[in-house]
Amino acid sequence: MAQGDVTLGSLEDIPADLWEECSACHQLLYSREFEAALWVCSKCGYHKRLTVEQRLATVADEGSVQELFADLPLADPLRFPEYHEKLEQARQKTGMDEAVWTGLVSIGGHRVGMGIMDLAFIGGSMGWVVGEKVTLLIERCVEERRGVVMFCASGGARMQESLVALMQMPKTCAAVGQMNQARLPYITVLTDPTYGGVTASFAFLGDVILAEKGAAMGFAGPRVIQITKMKIAPEVQTAEFQYEHGMIDLLVGREQVRDTLVDLLEWLVPHPVDRQSSGSGVSVG
Amino acid sequence: MPKTEQRSQPQATRDPWEIVQLARDPQRPYTLDYVNRIFERFVELHGDRRCGDDGAMVVGMGFLEDQPVAVVGQQKGRTASERRERNFGMARPEGYRKALRMMEMAARFERPLVTLIDTPGADCLEDSEGRGISEAIACNQRAMFALPVPIVSVVIGEGGSGGAIGIGVGDRVYMQENTYYSVIMPEACAAILWRDPSQSVRAAEALKLSPGDAMRLGLIDGIIAEPGGGAQADYDGAANLVRTQIVGALEELRPLAPEELKRSRYQKFREMGKPE
Known part of the structure; x- marks a missing residue:
């Protein structure tokens, strides 16, 4: 598996999409194998975003x-300097409408609501649209009596929407509360x-909270820590630290x-009638 | 939704940066200064019943016009030792969980809840991370939507981001005239967005953190005037104005049935920031 002997010079001669570099350890990985490993680096174990x-x-x-819910309008409630352009650029760059994807999927035959956040869209930050999509998804699933699985990845609330972004926190927490009352599974x-x-x-309100190994996480973002010169060791802001502390x-x-x-959905999904049989198995790589 | 805006005088036009400075003025009345002036027979309660107490969060039982109310608020200190003891108003998970205890007690004994917000932000150092500061703040927000009693929140100084909203889910939310409410401190915003902390003044403007802006954006229900010279110049006068607003809000809310309260609270936050 060692591709360490491949030099950058020789890389220029082969199609770029054949190889991908691990962003953590810079190991060059054969794209097809990397994909088959679900984009986990075979050398350092880093889980690629x-x-x-x-x-x-x-x-x-x-x-x-x-x-x-992919058709919500762009929101710039504060008319924040340079923000509208930034949103347009993010849309072009990522092909996404905003920093979270929402929809319905089946997992092992269980039809559930799913949210997936993408760092590439303004750092995966949460403004009105992200909060609204998460809330709409949860409300729809409460109505249709489905569970929700939320893949979180975010730099935090979106600065350019300030207080409007902050108010997405209570809004999404309230929506999760609706799920809890309806006794529907919510997994993050x-x-x-x-x-x-x-x-x-909404990330830390899951009935069950999973974290991918090695994921960075914390209440204060790294930039804020850097700017305010707070003393927080890097190992504190990890999934492993949160796990050890029971979070x-x-x-x-x-x-x-x-x-x-x-397995979790098998246990949590309330009524067998909610299950839909569809093809099982994932085709990856 | 009725918007009650009370003022004793026309608002002086202060720029956002000036408001931030006033909101942080160490001579401003803090939570206990208000509590002692607004509520009768206040009994402070301590501890989260899990691991500790938190001086940055004050909770307790008091009476307002002979009606029992639950009170929760962040507390800052003035002297060096007080500041340490109060952790500069940055509450830890213990503080948020103590607040949650008070909220749940308010629900059980059917007492309205008043929250006073004054924090630069929640504590985010190692101990707080290890005891789940994010989870504590998230749980409080969720719990506040389930409270079957009226909730009135007032920003009395700094409305610092997640630390503020952790006790900020009110049926009525007010800001005093010289306070701010923002997702991030303007200094940090400037440093992150423009890599230049000297742009803080510009950031304060861009963040629309003043009470007037929050009102225009439909995010709060009213602005509470301060005595001439600001709250720091007249604690009694400032407390009276806050008290009047709380009493008025509770009068409006008291007739509402618990289900109606919860439904309209959900709707209120559901609609915030919706593009026209």
């Missing part, structure tokens, strides 16, 4: 994906990295995420 498409490929039953998966307003709202139910490697979700 995934696009929505990649995340869906790792957990959703084939052909089961239905996107919802914290992925690298999850910070700030997202941790202090997370399970630390999982990415290859276990889907099977773990299936």
